[in-house]
Amino acid sequence: GGGAATTPSAEATLDPANPTVVKVGSSPIPQAKILQYIDDNLAKDAGIDLEITEIDDYLTPNIALDDKTLDANYFQTEAYLADQVKSKGYKFEHGKGIHVEPLTVFSKTFKDIADVTEGSVVLLNNDPVNQLRGLRVLESAGLLTGLEDTDSALLLDGDDVKNPKKLVFKEVNSEQVPKFYAEDKTIGLAVINGNYIVQAKLNLDEVVAQESAIDNPNANFLTWREGEETPAIAKLEELLHSDEVRDYIKKTWTDGSVVPAF
Amino acid sequence: MITVTDLRKVYQQGDRTVVALDGVSLHVEAGQIHGIIGHSGAGKSTLVRCLTLLDRPTSGSVAVNNKELANVSDTDLRTARRRIGMVFQHANLMDSRTTAQNVAFPLELIGTPKSTINEKVSALLELVGLTNFADAYPSQLSGGQRQRVGIARALSSDPDVLLCDEPTSALDPKTTDEILALIKSVRDRLNLTVLIITHEMNVVKQACDSVSLLEAGRIVEHGDIEKVVANPAGRLSQALLPMPGDLPAQLPAGTVLDLLYSGASAAEPIISSISRTFNLDVNVLAGSVENLGEHQFAHLRIQLPEGSDINAITAHLIANGVAVTLKEAK
Amino acid sequence: MITVTDLRKVYQQGDRTVVALDGVSLHVEAGQIHGIIGHSGAGKSTLVRCLTLLDRPTSGSVAVNNKELANVSDTDLRTARRRIGMVFQHANLMDSRTTAQNVAFPLELIGTPKSTINEKVSALLELVGLTNFADAYPSQLSGGQRQRVGIARALSSDPDVLLCDEPTSALDPKTTDEILALIKSVRDRLNLTVLIITHEMNVVKQACDSVSLLEAGRIVEHGDIEKVVANPAGRLSQALLPMPGDLPAQLPAGTVLDLLYSGASAAEPIISSISRTFNLDVNVLAGSVENLGEHQFAHLRIQLPEGSDINAITAHLIANGVAVTLKEAK
Amino acid sequence: MDFFNDLMTNPGITKAMWPAFLETLQMVGISGLFTVVVGLPLGILLLNTAKGGLTPNRGLNVLLSGIIVNITRSIPFAILMVSLIPLASALVGTSLGPIAASVSLTIGTIPFFARLVETALRDVSAGKIDAALVMGSTRMQVVRKVLVPEAMPGIIAATTTTLVTLIGYSAMAGLVGGGGLGRLAYNYGFQRYDATIMIVTIVIIVLLVQIVQVLGDWFARLVDHR
Amino acid sequence: MDFFNDLMTNPGITKAMWPAFLETLQMVGISGLFTVVVGLPLGILLLNTAKGGLTPNRGLNVLLSGIIVNITRSIPFAILMVSLIPLASALVGTSLGPIAASVSLTIGTIPFFARLVETALRDVSAGKIDAALVMGSTRMQVVRKVLVPEAMPGIIAATTTTLVTLIGYSAMAGLVGGGGLGRLAYNYGFQRYDATIMIVTIVIIVLLVQIVQVLGDWFARLVDHR
Numbered sequence A: 001g002g003g004a005a006t007t008p009s010a011e012a013t014l015d016p017a018n019p020t021v022v023k024v025g026s027s028p029i030p031q032a033k034i035l036q037y038i039d040d041n042l043a044k045d046a047g048i049d050l051e052i053t054e055i056d057d058y059l060t061p062n063i064a065l066d067d068k069t070l071d072a073n074y075f076q077t078e079a080y081l082a083d084q085v086k087s088k089g090y091k092f093e094h095g096k097g098i099h100v101e102p103l104t105v106f107s108k109t110f111k112d113i114a115d116v117t118e119g120s121v122v123l124l125n126n127d128p129v130n131q132l133r134g135l136r137v138l139e140s141a142g143l144l145t146g147l148e149d150t151d152s153a154l155l156l157d158g159d160d161v162k163n164p165k166k167l168v169f170k171e172v173n174s175e176q177v178p179k180f181y182a183e184d185k186t187i188g189l190a191v192i193n194g195n196y197i198v199q200a201k202l203n204l205d206e207v208v209a210q211e212s213a214i215d216n217p218n219a220n221f222l223t224w225r226e227g228e229e230t231p232a233i234a235k236l237e238e239l240l241h242s243d244e245v246r247d248y249i250k251k252t253w254t255d256g257s258v259v260p261a262f
Numbered sequence B, C: 001m002i003t004v005t006d007l008r009k010v011y012q013q014g015d016r017t018v019v020a021l022d023g024v025s026l027h028v029e030a031g032q033i034h035g036i037i038g039h040s041g042a043g044k045s046t047l048v049r050c051l052t053l054l055d056r057p058t059s060g061s062v063a064v065n066n067k068e069l070a071n072v073s074d075t076d077l078r079t080a081r082r083r084i085g086m087v088f089q090h091a092n093l094m095d096s097r098t099t100a101q102n103v104a105f106p107l108e109l110i111g112t113p114k115s116t117i118n119e120k121v122s123a124l125l126e127l128v129g130l131t132n133f134a135d136a137y138p139s140q141l142s143g144g145q146r147q148r149v150g151i152a153r154a155l156s157s158d159p160d161v162l163l164c165d166e167p168t169s170a171l172d173p174k175t176t177d178e179i180l181a182l183i184k185s186v187r188d189r190l191n192l193t194v195l196i197i198t199h200e201m202n203v204v205k206q207a208c209d210s211v212s213l214l215e216a217g218r219i220v221e222h223g224d225i226e227k228v229v230a231n232p233a234g235r236l237s238q239a240l241l242p243m244p245g246d247l248p249a250q251l252p253a254g255t256v257l258d259l260l261y262s263g264a265s266a267a268e269p270i271i272s273s274i275s276r277t278f279n280l281d282v283n284v285l286a287g288s289v290e291n292l293g294e295h296q297f298a299h300l301r302i303q304l305p306e307g308s309d310i311n312a313i314t315a316h317l318i319a320n321g322v323a324v325t326l327k328e329a330k
Numbered sequence D, E: 001m002d003f004f005n006d007l008m009t010n011p012g013i014t015k016a017m018w019p020a021f022l023e024t025l026q027m028v029g030i031s032g033l034f035t036v037v038v039g040l041p042l043g044i045l046l047l048n049t050a051k052g053g054l055t056p057n058r059g060l061n062v063l064l065s066g067i068i069v070n071i072t073r074s075i076p077f078a079i080l081m082v083s084l085i086p087l088a089s090a091l092v093g094t095s096l097g098p099i100a101a102s103v104s105l106t107i108g109t110i111p112f113f114a115r116l117v118e119t120a121l122r123d124v125s126a127g128k129i130d131a132a133l134v135m136g137s138t139r140m141q142v143v144r145k146v147l148v149p150e151a152m153p154g155i156i157a158a159t160t161t162t163l164v165t166l167i168g169y170s171a172m173a174g175l176v177g178g179g180g181l182g183r184l185a186y187n188y189g190f191q192r193y194d195a196t197i198m199i200v201t202i203v204i205i206v207l208l209v210q211i212v213q214v215l216g217d218w219f220a221r222l223v224d225h226r
């Protein structure tokens, strides 16, 4: 695991007059915005120059990191990375948590999560980690019981014990969840990633449940290839945990859709 | 009976005007088979399209049994068309229909009851000799059989005129003979007026009672077969009864005459008659003798020995009804 | 000179064996034009494919100027093929090449230098009269012009034999005459051996010195034109010089004879001679007199008056070299 | 063996494959039906309003052929599909699942099918149409008794091609909320790196395409008397 | 007006449209090139290994035509594309953007193009090939001097169709990490409800398709001397 520690020799190689380029891939919001804030305000003095690629889906950033298209990425959580490493054999290491985007459950139909009727349609992420996170939120809200880490929408379908309300799950790409939620009146509940709340102009009045931000294992962090924590990456990792960034996050996402994890 | 009067058809092509039919008049009596012959571009297709009203003539009229077809209202057009049955070069049968269904097509169009259709189709298939092929599809028929189906179909609407557009151009000689024989027998039985558009002289020779030569949208020669063939200067005569081959390179000395004689006189021993009357040897260089319709025709190139009395011989021939043309005198 | 010896070609179709060529032997002297005529399915296409080695014969040999073609090794096949130039029914020109490029094609294949190609192509285009069309594409040429290009192309590899497969079947009569004249003039100039595969009797009449009749994979009749025509019982004679039309329905009483005479005797006044010798009227019912190659032929159906001395007349005719067939005696 | 063991136990196969297959059939069936119902008359109109058609009408032809069909065919289906999601929602009340996907599928394939129909109809020789007109057919009779029956083998081939295209498009619809095998392949095969599901889905789709093709060819031959 | 104002100021248009357009051109260009380079010989092989071809070879033909081409063509491009993402990464070292997308685009269109080439070559009359053989051509000469030049109008038409298909496929690639106009339409037009971007993207793609079609038709006519 990597840390924010920087060595004097690393400092020495970074020259503000001739900044080192770091290619980072990230989701557009909030990660890319946070990176852009660093690139605009902090990077120059630190001797690095960020080349930010916005990537919407959650698969390509790791593939691109692995094939060296990117030097680092900033979009994922511990559980997601573990799943990816397990299935694809990536050799990555990562920094400390930077921010949390709590999953939020929206509903146009129900004022309260307790009102959810049997057979309601629930819209979920289709990627396994975020889907499980979403299912856990529903579990905490009392809609599901006895979830295991291997569970998925597919397995819960028709499982009367774990899914007593016979919820019907629909799965789409994370970025499509707010889109379909906005357009489709048949959807009872939608579990939406926090980073989309602002972008999709969602109505916070429709929130019926939210993932707890305290002790959340789902903080996003910077990821790089194992053994390739260059001085520039180390510097970026340091800047991502700076006071300026913490203040920036708090000031920018006042609705709580993004909260600092340090 | 069909009467075409001063038929004109002008096509407008951009700012160019093409006069495809330039005042065609034609009269064919009931029961007659009339051939219309012409080179490419003469206006044959245009004439067919105007007679069938697929194209409206620019002016002029087409009448069948004195009933006008060309100038009827748009709504009567479909009924008017049923007075003319049409046979096409490639039969134009519907490939998705059996023989019987093809023949039934015109009857279906006017909602004829099923039983009437069946009766009529059987009778027509019998007429054209295809009773055994009622359930065959066109692809299973030979070219000649397809053409027979086309004829049966054209007859099923009881037309007064049968219009045949190059009916045998796609057929081999033997099948051509059969189809022409069928057309003649149909004409005999139903007393139809038949128009055959063709570019084959053989068709005219074998099947037609009269013929018209179409050229640049006009009829430049027309008449009964016997009459047009008997005119040695006429274009139709030269086309219908040509002189085979050229003169041989080396000829014995003497005068060469072309003789054209027809009808009863052809059966008379003209050569023998000259030989014996003038006591000389008549040498036939080229030519042919054949029967067209009811008549026999001979078109011979003969050579008379040097010193023959050409004037006397010519006078003798003309007196016997022979048309004489002097080709070469030595 | 081409010599085909006992050529057999057997196709295996599933478990059915089709004998397409059943021992064809043929010998054509250099400078001769030989016609091969036959009905559909007779084996004409198969013969062409075997002669050009597009298909390997099952057995038998094909030799040009005594050099064997059919039994050479696979590697020599391409060189062997160059001894036979081929002209196709539809010319089979390359549409993407101009006239000159088409004629140059066989030369390009063997890497002839550019300048030699240009010279040779110019000469060939001059030979076939297409110098002005060197840069035209096939689509810009008429059917006859395309066929001329095909002939020039076939000649560009200096073959010893020119094989023409239905060379005029796609052409109109006038163009047919031109192409046949061209083939004859090419033969005269280059002393080529020419084989013409055709189903048109006219082509044989106009262009061939000798002819073979192919039937069910065998040659059933063959010989010089004059010889085959002179045999009244022969199938080729009946095909090349047919009797036009049928006997008229009503004939005056008398005996009907078919006369076939040829060569020098045709130019002799046979009818006159009978008339005067036997003092009777000879009536020509049907028939034709024409020139085939260097010879003149007559095929006449005559009627003799009742009571004529048929035996004497027949003897007289035969003595004069006329083949006589008794058709009807009354 | 692992793969075969997985085949028998993987819930993505044992539980989800059959419903996904039925959803694909549903999508292809519904949109195929509507495509034919709308596309056939459209194809007939494309032919007959054109120059030399039975009822030439330059204005209508430019509108139908030049604008509607040409432009719709030029829009990539991926883009057409996402931009039609609101329409599906308005028309069928939902924008998720096979029924919703059928809306964009139908709209995406109608112009394609209509063009194929037009081509098939154009192959009916002018001589047959002339023959029908000379025999006194109305234009409607020419369409019903000549054009359509004579072009039937071509129309069936067009339908086959359209169904195969629809199977391909329906897989794409799975990426944006449509149902069926495409959704299964994407959400479980791709998102969860489940090679077994991916392979089985591909095999099923390939088989489905082959079956449609074979049946279509057989049916076209059956009605082909040319 | 709002729409026109937006046209001038929307950064998705003023800033992103041009690079996205170039990326689309890049994808279509690269994959078009490789498709032709691989697909043309493949099409020639499909024809010549078939029964009656110049070098009949039943085994190779079944492999190429029945298995590779038929099956690849039956796999919907959406599924082929997502399953080829790892291959793209392995081949070109990246899985993002237009170059990576070109890998799946190329693989997806090669069989399609090869089949079209085969059809175009099949239209070269047997008589021309016979003529070339009788004149002593080697098989290679028949291919180079007869089949390809004579089928050139058809091959160009096939290339045009393939480029149009590639434009459509490239838009789909935009949905899963590929770049270009498809990504712009999806990320901004679809996801961010930006109708202006959607409309502009569609208009640009439609124009691009029409230009490719017109140029292709023109070029095909130019080399067509039939």
Ligand SMILES: Nc1ncnc2c1ncn2[C@@H]1O[C@H](COP(=O)(O)OP(=O)(O)OP(=O)(O)O)[C@@H](O)[C@H]1O
Binding pocket: B011, B012, B013, B018, B019, B020, B038, B039, B040, B041, B042, B043, B044, B045, B046, B047
């Ligand atoms: N629709 C048309 N528009 C303009 N000109 C036409 C049209 N149809 C025919 N023509 C012209 O009318 C003339 C007669 O043509 P038509 O087709 O009737 O000749 P044809 O005797 O049938 O010739 P062919 O034997 O070649 O078919 C030609 O000059 C032709 O170019």
Ligand SMILES: Nc1ncnc2c1ncn2[C@@H]1O[C@H](COP(=O)(O)OP(=O)(O)OP(=O)(O)O)[C@@H](O)[C@H]1O
Binding pocket: C011, C012, C013, C018, C019, C020, C038, C039, C040, C041, C042, C043, C044, C045, C046, C047
């Ligand atoms: N490749 C083949 N396989 C099996 N049988 C064949 C093949 N080619 C020709 N035949 C058979 O050989 C016989 C001769 O056919 P060929 O094509 O040589 O006749 P043809 O004289 O050219 O006839 P046409 O004038 O119709 O072209 C026919 O019975 C035909 O069916």
Ligand SMILES: [Mg+2]
Binding pocket: B044, B045, B046
């Ligand atoms: Mg015409």
Ligand SMILES: [Mg+2]
Binding pocket: C044, C045, C046
């Ligand atoms: Mg043949």
